[in-house]
Amino acid sequence: MGPIVEVGNLHKFFRRGSEQIDVLKGLNLEVPEGEFLALMGPSGSGKTTLLNLIAGLDTPSRGTIRVGDQLISTMGEGKLAAWRTRHVGFVFQFYHLLPVLTAYENVELPLLLLPLSAAQRKQQVTTALELVGLTDRMRHRPGQLSGGQQQRVGIARAIVTDPTILVADEPTGDLDAHSAEDILNLLVALQKSLQKTIVMVTHDPRAAARAARILHLDKGRLVRETGPDSAESLFQRAVQPD
Amino acid sequence: MFESTLRSLDERIMAFLDSPWNVVLAALGLFALVLLYAWAPYVRLVVKSMRRNPLRTLLTGSATFLLVMVITMIWSVLWLLDLVTAERSRDFKAIVTERWQIPSQMPFSYERILEDGGATRRGDVKPQNVMSWQFYGGTLDPKKSRENLVFFFALDPAKVLTMMDEFRDLNEDEHLEMQKMVRAVQEDKRRIVLGRDCLKRINKRVGERISLFSINYQGIDLDDCEIIGTLPEGRLTLFGLMHRDRLNNALDAYERKNGSPHPLAKKSLNLVWLQIPDTETYGKLAEQIANSPSFADPAVKVETASSGISSFLDAYRDMLWGVRWLLVPAILATLSMVIATAISISVRERRIEMAVLKVLGFGPTRILFMVLAEAAFIGLVSGALSAGGAYLYINKAMGGLRLPIAFFPPFRIPLEALWWGPTLGILTALVGSIFPAWSARSVRVSQVFSKLA
Ligand SMILES: Nc1ncnc2c1ncn2[C@@H]1O[C@H](COP(=O)(O)OP(=O)(O)O)[C@@H](O)[C@H]1O
Numbered sequence A: 001m002g003p004i005v006e007v008g009n010l011h012k013f014f015r016r017g018s019e020q021i022d023v024l025k026g027l028n029l030e031v032p033e034g035e036f037l038a039l040m041g042p043s044g045s046g047k048t049t050l051l052n053l054i055a056g057l058d059t060p061s062r063g064t065i066r067v068g069d070q071l072i073s074t075m076g077e078g079k080l081a082a083w084r085t086r087h088v089g090f091v092f093q094f095y096h097l098l099p100v101l102t103a104y105e106n107v108e109l110p111l112l113l114l115p116l117s118a119a120q121r122k123q124q125v126t127t128a129l130e131l132v133g134l135t136d137r138m139r140h141r142p143g144q145l146s147g148g149q150q151q152r153v154g155i156a157r158a159i160v161t162d163p164t165i166l167v168a169d170e171p172t173g174d175l176d177a178h179s180a181e182d183i184l185n186l187l188v189a190l191q192k193s194l195q196k197t198i199v200m201v202t203h204d205p206r207a208a209a210r211a212a213r214i215l216h217l218d219k220g221r222l223v224r225e226t227g228p229d230s231a232e233s234l235f236q237r238a239v240q241p242d
Numbered sequence B: 001m002f003e004s005t006l007r008s009l010d011e012r013i014m015a016f017l018d019s020p021w022n023v024v025l026a027a028l029g030l031f032a033l034v035l036l037y038a039w040a041p042y043v044r045l046v047v048k049s050m051r052r053n054p055l056r057t058l059l060t061g062s063a064t065f066l067l068v069m070v071i072t073m074i075w076s077v078l079w080l081l082d083l084v085t086a087e088r089s090r091d092f093k094a095i096v097t098e099r100w101q102i103p104s105q106m107p108f109s110y111e112r113i114l115e116d117g118g119a120t121r122r123g124d125v126k127p128q129n130v131m132s133w134q135f136y137g138g139t140l141d142p143k144k145s146r147e148n149l150v151f152f153f154a155l156d157p158a159k160v161l162t163m164m165d166e167f168r169d170l171n172e173d174e175h176l177e178m179q180k181m182v183r184a185v186q187e188d189k190r191r192i193v194l195g196r197d198c199l200k201r202i203n204k205r206v207g208e209r210i211s212l213f214s215i216n217y218q219g220i221d222l223d224d225c226e227i228i229g230t231l232p233e234g235r236l237t238l239f240g241l242m243h244r245d246r247l248n249n250a251l252d253a254y255e256r257k258n259g260s261p262h263p264l265a266k267k268s269l270n271l272v273w274l275q276i277p278d279t280e281t282y283g284k285l286a287e288q289i290a291n292s293p294s295f296a297d298p299a300v301k302v303e304t305a306s307s308g309i310s311s312f313l314d315a316y317r318d319m320l321w322g323v324r325w326l327l328v329p330a331i332l333a334t335l336s337m338v339i340a341t342a343i344s345i346s347v348r349e350r351r352i353e354m355a356v357l358k359v360l361g362f363g364p365t366r367i368l369f370m371v372l373a374e375a376a377f378i379g380l381v382s383g384a385l386s387a388g389g390a391y392l393y394i395n396k397a398m399g400g401l402r403l404p405i406a407f408f409p410p411f412r413i414p415l416e417a418l419w420w421g422p423t424l425g426i427l428t429a430l431v432g433s434i435f436p437a438w439s440a441r442s443v444r445v446s447q448v449f450s451k452l453a
């Protein structure tokens, strides 16, 4: 099985006034289909920038990104948007549900962009909410849900279109340890049962430890690769207070 | 009753279908409904977005409501003025008045000559119909106080239904009633018909008899005038109608009694209407009358009804111009700015939300249209409510806008206003929301979610 994500010599720089900031400096990366990959690194190392590029939210300054059979690094804004609808599920740190919509309507949102009948939409939304275990809360608004529940809605919204890859930027960053554990269990379960490819940014070693592979990013470069059972991971898990 | 309602509804529908524009508009409306249904989830999204800040939505809506209402009223007045000043080129009326003097006072004999169009040669044309107007003011009070004053038009009853526009659109019952009154006045010249408000003002009832003491014809008092009915609703509601013979006979009697004619005996004709088939005839008639030696003393002038009103409205021309080209655009600009402000605030508040929608795959154009749709929706609803409200309130509750412009009856809001309102609402909302919508469209996801933002 070939890689589902392939990144070659990826550069990204931002301009701030006259100053140019090199955020990503020539990254190479492959993610096999069905893998749960974690990206770690200090704050400001470029994790979010990399994730956004893989998710097609931004275009690289140089280099190539291929996801599935599509070269997304050369697509324009409108084309990328259409591509995202079908191929990317995005999970945010702060959930970012629309406060005026119910859980059901939030999950339905991406489906509005696809040529589906009302009945088909209903079917898919219900399935997604079942997968995250929230069928009893679908008429609730985000304000009436706990953080953990909101993140489940966020995950349901991300998987409802059955995307090629699931990307998550610090999905447990705003949750207490218990809810975080729940969400990680859910992600692992989705990856196992649906063979979803997941790319997750985190700086929580315990979260990263649930992934199959951990890539460490520093100052815009990939510096190291570890497995969940590496000595480093075991050590980090051991010293982490509960 | 029910049947006649049905029939009038049917007539309205047929009249509606007569104009191709109406059919096109109706088709567009249907199409919009179909789209609305197809986009139901979007519509829901847009409507729900507005619920986020109900107060702001309400304020924006109210501002739109008020300003659209002001414009609806202004346009209703301008619309009517345009309508009456627009020249009709077929079947219109010309007005003959004294040339050099206001009020115009012509000898009654002019009416006979005008019936022939002042024709002197073969090939000269005649008007299709002629109607004489004489103004008689009288009060019920021998001391001639102004309280119980009634203004009468003394005219030929036979012309009331053939020449007067206000009685053209009567329904069947009103028409029969009017015919009956005309016949009654022809049978007994002492009979009079009064407008409803006039009757109310002098506190009399149909069937009562009154005596009139003239205020403009010294000594021509008219006894024993029997009120036989009221005029249908309309602009004559403060006036009365009497047989012209009543006035003319009284003037003759005055001469027999006093040995000399009444000072106004040869000045009792105030104006004459000519019914004209087309502009060509009008041109010929105007020339015949201008050249006729019969109208030498006093000289007369011929105008079309609209040119008479036009020259009257000349006094207001600058003001009307200002209203049309300065005030209305200023109001529209204000309205757009109000909407622009409200929509920009709400877009700025929802920057993150717009970015989230983009992440989910909503393209820039779609986001642009969602913002435009939200504004247009507020505009449409408030505009429709505003025009509908103005239509119902001003026409039904207030009985029209009473403005001191000339002798105009209260201005009614035309049915057309029901589409001006929503259209205005939508257009100003769209203009106002173009910039905010564009900025929502250009929200950069990576910026919103980076630590910088
Ligand atoms: N849109 C942007 N414009 C300018 N600088 C940016 C932008 N996005 C990110 N950066 C900069 O790039 C660097 C990496 O940011 P980010 O990828 O968010 O780091 P993190 O690893 O903490 O997620 C930071 O220094 C940040 O200031």
Ligand SMILES: [Mg+2]
Residues within 6 Å of the ligand: A047, A048, A049, A169
């Ligand atoms: Mg980050």
